[in-house]
Amino acid sequence: MKSFHILRVSIIVIVQFYCFCSKTGDTTLATFKGGSVLINEYVEYFFSSTRYQKDVVPDEENLKHIVTLKALEKIAVLEALEQDIDQDSVYIESYENNLRKTLFYRYMRQEIINKVITDSLIEKFYRNYTPQYHMSYIMRPVPRSSPASLEETQKDTIEFVYKLLENGRDFEDLAKKYSQDITTNPKGGSLGFVIRESMGDAALRATMDTLADFSWSAPIRGFEGYYILYKGEKREVPVPPLDEIRDKIWQTLYRTRRHDIEKVLDVRFEDLSTKYNYTPNETLIENVLIKAGADSASTLASDLDFERLSEKDMGEALATYDDGYIKVYELFEEKNRVPGNKLEFKERLETLSQRHLLSKHAIELGYQDLQDIKEKMEDVRESLLRSFLHRRNVIDVAKVRLETIEETKVQGDSSEPDQFRRVRMERRLREEFEEKLKRKYNFRFVGKNFAAALEVAKGEKLGEN
Numbered sequence: 001m002k003s004f005h006i007l008r009v010s011i012i013v014i015v016q017f018y019c020f021c022s023k024t025g026d027t028t029l030a031t032f033k034g035g036s037v038l039i040n041e042y043v044e045y046f047f048s049s050t051r052y053q054k055d056v057v058p059d060e061e062n063l064k065h066i067v068t069l070k071a072l073e074k075i076a077v078l079e080a081l082e083q084d085i086d087q088d089s090v091y092i093e094s095y096e097n098n099l100r101k102t103l104f105y106r107y108m109r110q111e112i113i114n115k116v117i118t119d120s121l122i123e124k125f126y127r128n129y130t131p132q133y134h135m136s137y138i139m140r141p142v143p144r145s146s147p148a149s150l151e152e153t154q155k156d157t158i159e160f161v162y163k164l165l166e167n168g169r170d171f172e173d174l175a176k177k178y179s180q181d182i183t184t185n186p187k188g189g190s191l192g193f194v195i196r197e198s199m200g201d202a203a204l205r206a207t208m209d210t211l212a213d214f215s216w217s218a219p220i221r222g223f224e225g226y227y228i229l230y231k232g233e234k235r236e237v238p239v240p241p242l243d244e245i246r247d248k249i250w251q252t253l254y255r256t257r258r259h260d261i262e263k264v265l266d267v268r269f270e271d272l273s274t275k276y277n278y279t280p281n282e283t284l285i286e287n288v289l290i291k292a293g294a295d296s297a298s299t300l301a302s303d304l305d306f307e308r309l310s311e312k313d314m315g316e317a318l319a320t321y322d323d324g325y326i327k328v329y330e331l332f333e334e335k336n337r338v339p340g341n342k343l344e345f346k347e348r349l350e351t352l353s354q355r356h357l358l359s360k361h362a363i364e365l366g367y368q369d370l371q372d373i374k375e376k377m378e379d380v381r382e383s384l385l386r387s388f389l390h391r392r393n394v395i396d397v398a399k400v401r402l403e404t405i406e407e408t409k410v411q412g413d414s415s416e417p418d419q420f421r422r423v424r425m426e427r428r429l430r431e432e433f434e435e436k437l438k439r440k441y442n443f444r445f446v447g448k449n450f451a452a453a454l455e456v457a458k459g460e461k462l463g464e465n
Contacts, residue, residue: 032441058457080385103362134232136189141225158226200256272357300343
């Protein structure tokens with residue numbers, strides 16, 4: 001009864017709100033030159049920002065705070081356009097990079113991944129959901145870029161381990177000692193209970209089919225190296241409805257079919273390279289690596305220092321294609337994927353090249369006109385405009401001021417850390433800039449609608465609690 005009462009109260013409040021709006025025709029909480037903030041925007045923000053704060057209730061103070069934030073977000077976009085930030089070459093390049101990324105991920109899902117993870121494969125996985133087998137392996141990896149000597153060493157090692165097994169040694173002990181898969185070797189090579197379709201390597205899937213229970217295979221050359229596979233205990237498990245586990249199956253297949261996905265991607269990239277005249281600048285690539293410290297003695301894994309590159313180096317084109325290019329700086333934009341050696345540099349260039357060409361093809365296919373892509377890119381556009389505006393009018397101004405002795409003296413004790421002075425300066429400049437924007441755009445609250453807004457927000461909060 002209590003939950004029914006709460007739902008009834010919420011419905012009444014919402015109905016009253018819409019009746020109020022229809023009578024007054026006014027749902028505005030603030031106005032400014034070029035726009036406004038509406039009641040539904042305030043309610044949505046309040047509800048989402050306090051979802052896990054049950055004790056926070058709507059009041060006029062937090063209403064004004066939220067409405068001001070929403071107004072300043074919109075005003076900042078208008079001001080950025082007035083300052084012609086959308087014409088700034090760095091802004092344009094940043095927007096295009098974001099569009100390229102967005103189109104690439106959508107294209108990958110629809111044109112590449114869906115070619116591998118089909119409905120029929122998901123259904124096949126589901127049909128074989130039970131029985132499951134406890135599988136283990138001993139693995140000796142051979143990366144694609146490895147020299148022939150490593151291939152031979154890993155092959156010799158796996159054959160040596162196989163002989164030890166044949167002579168009665170324990171599989172788990174040997175896995176702990178010789179397997180180089182750091183995820184499974186502490187567990188004696190255990191992969192847990194799996195089915196054939198959840199094995200990541202096609203060679204392992206084929207071997208699992210024919211392997212007898214409680215036995216190990218001869219050495220196998222798989223996609224990532226050499227293996228000995230062990231098939232252990234069998235168990236039957238309950239099978240949930242497909243709709244309940246479809247997403248989980250998809251995620252498993254996405255993880256275990258990455259080699260197949262890479263093959264489809266490689267073929268597509270090769271086709272598009274010809275179509276769009278993709279041309280790596282091998283001379284420049286070599287020069288960049290040399291400037292970073294590579295020499296004749298360097299291996300693919302030798303550490304390189306790309307901070308040696310100049311600003312001019314960063315602006316050079318590592319590869320070109322029809323109406324496009326890939327510049328050096330793009331390899332360093334994603335901080336968590338910055339290359340540190342020759343192998344990582346070449347892998348990063350390959351990934352960026354795929355992104356450029358596949359996104360170009362996505363544009364040719366009209367992906368940019370999909371509604372969800374358009375909505376996402378509008379959010380990106382506004383976010384970038386606000387970010388560039390903040391940098392130009394706050395961060396850059398603070399930097400200039402802090403570089404002068406006079407400004408440092410104004411800040412107080414010269415022993416104060418530079419970081420604290422910078423943060424304090426940027427906060428003050430941001431507040432001053434926001435006040436300036438509110439005056440310039442004639443920001444005004446519409447107080448007559450506060451009561452209606454608070455009632456709706458309270459109804460939402462009551463329904464949540």
